[in-house]
Amino acid sequence: MESPRRRGREAQSAARSAAARLPQAEWGSPRHATAPLALVDDGALERIHHASLSILEEIGMDFLSPQARAIAVAAGAKPGPEPERLRFDRGLVMDLVAKAPASFTLRGGRPGRDLAIGRGFTHWACVSSAPQVNDLDGGRRPGTQEDFRRFLRLGHSLNVISFFGGYPVEPQDLPAATRHLDCIADFLTMTDKVFHPYCLGATRIRDALHLIRLARGLTEDDLHQGPQCYTVVNSSSPLRYDAPMLDGLIEMARANQCVCFTPFTLAGAMAPITLAGAIAQQNAETLAGIVFAQMVRPGAPVIYGAYTSNVDMRTGAPAMGTPEYFKAALISGQLARFYGLPYRSSGGNASNAPDAQSIYETTFALWGAKLGQADIVMHAAGWLEGGLSASPEKLIIDAEILQGINAALSPVVVDDATLGLDAIREVGPGGHFFGAAHTMDRYTSAFYVPLLSDWSNFGAWTAAGSREALARAHETMTALIADYVPPPLDPARAEAVADFVAQRKAEGGALDA
């Protein structure tokens, strides 16, 4: 967390808040106005489902944590003969998947920031886990705490960013064993949006949950009422869960916190080259995680995560925002709905610069997520290079795209007032609607107001300096950071957070993973 002095200075700037200056969309995700887009028929969906159950029953998965294997075997999974292998009968899988809740509420730092999950909304997250930052001012370089905090300010200030994933950019200047303490404290004090601790062993999760209790004034019982945070557990595809992730998720599920299971099933590399096969494997891995969470605590809130993409078969490099990625996003949404589970998708692109490629690949990923009706979309804004760098300018461009997608798939009112026959009659053939009462009454709020787009004509645009979208995004980013105001926080709670961080740092931090 930042120093109280800095917080004070920032609080004073509340009057000139970014929200007041920038034409942002209002906070809040719109309810889906269309049916989800289905790419395969019910028969194909069933075939994928049965293939996944066969994978879990016949091939099995390696669970690399002895503690996790013990829990799973006690709950009905079949061990061995391979040392770390577990197999799951299809009946057991379906019984346990049925225990997972179809919907729940993910709590933010205040009720206005809560996210309704499984209730017909798509929520967008800031980029996370990029080791590098890449911006117009400093180029591409390893991330630092200051970069991390810059993204927290931006993600907090942008209304269309519903929540955070992990660290937007990795603060590589902080020691690994205590980094989580600094970062979780920052999340809890610099923003009130939903965030997640990394699932790297039990200690980091315990520390995070304790910090959440301190910052939000919760008892242990309060915490257990429902998810105050979520984490993402990635399988190590193919068909393996690593020990730190399993040990962390046990802590999360025991505390009734939300776990999103997301295999990184790159078709042609860590999964079959065929989309059907890659998705069948993804589905098996995700279901195994969900089943295990239900073994730890029946009814534990979980999210069906999907991240199937393809590689460049000439080089093996991962690709994102490709046609295959889009298709996988639609089919994964169909599978999540088939199981009655909330669904997580992702933005993404593999471009090395915030150029045209980065934009069109990002839009493919985001449209796939939205049309597949994901509940949460990680990395929805600000990522480059397949996640290896985070770009604050691209965060602004993507925020515009996300606002646009929200607006594009919101309801259209068709009634006598909006059909406007009286206005059409009044104007008549050959006239114009600029001065009509019907127009003047709706003048300020009729249309989507862009965050970034410049619709001036070429002459006006040239006269104003021919600023392209990337340069304008840089200015918007700079203004947002200058105008950032931290959310209010009880000083006693802030002090408790700081004290706990200091105490745990003195103890050496997380030594288990």
Add this chain to the structure above:
Amino acid sequence: MESPRRRGREAQSAARSAAARLPQAEWGSPRHATAPLALVDDGALERIHHASLSILEEIGMDFLSPQARAIAVAAGAKPGPEPERLRFDRGLVMDLVAKAPASFTLRGGRPGRDLAIGRGFTHWACVSSAPQVNDLDGGRRPGTQEDFRRFLRLGHSLNVISFFGGYPVEPQDLPAATRHLDCIADFLTMTDKVFHPYCLGATRIRDALHLIRLARGLTEDDLHQGPQCYTVVNSSSPLRYDAPMLDGLIEMARANQCVCFTPFTLAGAMAPITLAGAIAQQNAETLAGIVFAQMVRPGAPVIYGAYTSNVDMRTGAPAMGTPEYFKAALISGQLARFYGLPYRSSGGNASNAPDAQSIYETTFALWGAKLGQADIVMHAAGWLEGGLSASPEKLIIDAEILQGINAALSPVVVDDATLGLDAIREVGPGGHFFGAAHTMDRYTSAFYVPLLSDWSNFGAWTAAGSREALARAHETMTALIADYVPPPLDPARAEAVADFVAQRKAEGGALDA
């Protein structure tokens, strides 16, 4: 048309054809693999429909051609009392709309270039009608014949470009009265893809149809068998059809050629500020055109065109690729299907440069067109500035986007072979699929191969010169133009085309509009 000498040189270069060098998608539009996306329910659709019929019955439209008014009144439209006004009873409208064919074939220069209309495909067109060209070599400047021909070469060479609209860029160095002769001759000799003559008076249409007969060796009877070309008739919104367009479309419909009716209903300017109202007016104007074409010749092939967007209410400037534009594309598709008519949508953006804004606005427009299941999409690639300039580099970027959309909404095969359980069993937990037989068998054709995207890592990309997508698009464009090969054409037909152009130029060209 170009000189025979140049054609000879170009024909020699056939061996090093662009198609052989560039990793293009194959020619041909994929059949829709999903249901169309519906944004409003049937009740709302009916309300728009009834509002449109009320507009035509109660308010009416101005038809500025005396010849057209005479035809319409003879067929049941009610004239006056306003001098150029026509009103259409709702029964008459629906009777005549029912006479329009639900599907037909638009002929190209050879059968392989024909477009199936109304049969479950989306076909993409090159940008058209831009007065300026804007490229990396020469910046923004008025279009010339050489620019026009450059776009013809590019549009012909790119497989994903299914057809042409009007002149991609306006050859402003050619005289207005004979420009159509040069341009139609170029369309007929430099490409075999479907194209359209502008609907500016009867003479230009007659000249174009005569040139098509000469180039394709058709009798008058052959021409009348079905559409060898199409044209676009824009209403002059609100509620007016100008004389040259009406006189031209009479020639087209009489010859059984295809007419696409497209109002430019900018909400807040030439149409109500509310989307429902703007679309109701669009629908009235489009239906009036379709009704009139059926009055000229029952069964004449027509297309339901839609181009509803919004303006920037601060400046009145048109915006494109906005959320409103996307919504209008979905609802217009619903209306076209309601009437059983083929549907035309458009790409579009209002950016002054091929920057991030131009890309995300373009993708909104293209996804709206595809998800609304348009049969033809004008201006799908290469446009900037709301149509005021054409960019050859953006044409390449957009071709990549179009190839991606085609691939993203193509069917996914889910069977035992693609589910690949044997491969998953063979690889097992912790392995990888790079060397698996299942992978090797499908290695070259499993995934979409990009035309432009660069998936190399940051180090390799930097070592290769840090070329961003726009610079790569410039190189691809240059290679395509260098490798352009004109389609084969019988020398006698080419000579007949050249002779007719010379004769009509000697007569002064088109003097009627």
